[in-house]
Amino acid sequence: MEIVKQQNKMNCRLLMFPAPFQGHVTPMMHLANLLYYKGFSITVIQSTYNPINPTNFPSLTFHSLDDGLCEAYSKCPPPDSFKAIADMNSACKEPFRDCISLILKDAAAATDQDPVTCLIADPMFTFAGVVADSFNLPRIALRTGGMSSYVVYLSLSSLHEKGYFPLDETKLDDPVLEFPPLKIKDLPPETHHHLLTNVLNETNTSQGIICNSFEELEDASIARLQQTLPFPIFPIGPIHKYQPASQVSIWTEDKTSIAWLNTKAPKSVLYVSFGSVAAISEADFLEVAWGLADSEQPFLWVVRTGLIQGSDNSYTLPEGYKDIVSKRGYIVRWAPQAEVLSHPAVGGFWTHSGWNSTMESISEGVPMLCLPFFGDQSMNARYVSEEWKIGLQLEKGMKREDITKAIRKLMVEEDGEEMRNRVTALKEKADLCLTEGHSSYKYLDELISYLLAL
Structure with a gap:
């Protein structure tokens, strides 16, 4: 509106x-x-x-x-x-x-x-x-x-x-x-x-x-x-x-992510962003990377400065990783999130479950894979997964096989389609209100x- x-x-x-x-x-x-x-x-x-x-x-x-x-x-x-x-x-x-x-x-x-x-x-x-x-x-x-x-x-x-x-x-x-x-x-x-x-x-x-x-x-x-x-x-x-999207980001947004999304099929891409503050270990970063690769689903992954604990502005992907995911994976420092979530190619959002991200995902009818870190994120994730039933929650740590299984459940399996239907109904309510x-x-x-x- x-x-x-x-x-x-x-x-x-x-x-x-x-x-x-x-x-x-x-x-x-x-x-x-x-x-x-x-x-x-x-x-x-x-x-x-x-x-x-x-x-x-x-x-x-x-x-x-x-x-x-x-x-x-x-x-x-x-x-x-x-x-x-x-x-x-x-x-x-x-x-x-x-x-x-x-x-x-x-x-x-x-x-x-x-x-x-x-x-x-x-x-x-x-x-x-x-x-x-x-x-x-x-x-x-x-x-x-x-x-x-x-x-x-x-x-x-x-x-x-x-x-x-x-x-x-x-x-x-x-x-x-x-x-x-x-x-x-x-x-x-x-x-x-x-x-x-x-x-x-x-x-x-x-x-x-x-x-x-x-x-x-x-x-x-x-x-x-x-x-x-x-x-x-x-x-x-x-x-x-x-209002139409205004530039509220503190960091520079990489608009090439939108051009990349334009090449992908509807509802096929998993958008991955853990917000502006959360940090993970280097070992967990690698588990995320391999979980995404092994899922065989297209993904847009935000790897911002400070995401990896103790690192500077750089990060290292496993040898040969870029070749494995070259046609279906795209990594940026920061993305125009509201624009990404509203893109027809995006079919799921792996999120830290901050409230803004949760609201933006609901507003665009995108089901969520939740990985909360601190604050109200655990409560938000619980409501998403068990109250509103519009997403899944990773609760057993960062193991690549669990990540892969959860991504496929969200993106291609029947459970994910049911979540997508429920969040689409919530989106309609958000628009109407x-x-x-x-x-x-x-x-x-x-x-x-x-x-x-x-």
Whole structure:
């Protein structure tokens, strides 16, 4: 569904504050673009670390935080994601305060600028609420993950009281009775609970939540949150489908992947990408490579910088590998994922089960092979494989024979065809919910009215 730029301006400015990780930047920038087309003026505040290119969004205003993260990380290997989040919250608070102060002063002094109405922030920034409150600036959180995992996070204390934590290595395959179909191994380990508590506090002290999901996908979780939270939630997803694809990638996309896909038969190609953060061992990398080769299925494989633990920008494929897969395998550093998933040649997606990837795959009717790494990915993968039944999950490690078997099951066997039928039906629901009179369309209208009333 394409939103046409509204002629009537809303005469107010929204501040958007994305966390500097691809999975967080993507929905925030799609949201910024959507709200601009709905008539709002938009200012994006971003870290110098992993910034989006402002020239890709000429209608938006950008401010950079002088937080030192870019310089700090350029002198050493990229940190793991949890250390990066801690560093980010330590380094960004005061630069963010200075930036907000400057923006508000400029808006007050200028006669041709719209007044700042609201901050829409990623709750991964656990200081944004305190800073916004000091300026009496209303704040709404953008939830970049699913609502089902959010319900689980809200229940961590009660799950702890019921004895689920610390996680028992002998019971990892046991069910979480309160949240079927989850298993104990899908729950976040205790080492992550401090961060999750801070993010939950940042979310729950906001004046509303925008979420990149839709009622027809997560109806029970959304209804539960609507009954328990003291502020409105706006499930307006899939957010990326409102507008034509915009350049939200932090990294340079290899467009030759599309030309290669153009040479392949419909639904024949497995797209393989483990996101922007996950890393695997060199041994597992080789198992993936041989699993793909032995499957005898065409594949487009993203091997980005940092995918292999401890490696630099290079990687080594087994001797003779390129000759074996030359006609049916294509490897790139980074792909235009939304465009790839919408390509008629793509028939499956081997994913890390990040929420953006999950939503994008559902939105294009592509069944998934799930290999979760951390965070909410295990829960997402469980819902994909056992709740929605639109994919498979690799749970026995990275053995080439298991990989080969799973790929063939997804791509050419009857089970895969049944998954494809189910995800096609979900795609139709995702398309419908964006149209007038349906769920996400109505929530978007409610969000706009809410923003104007703040």
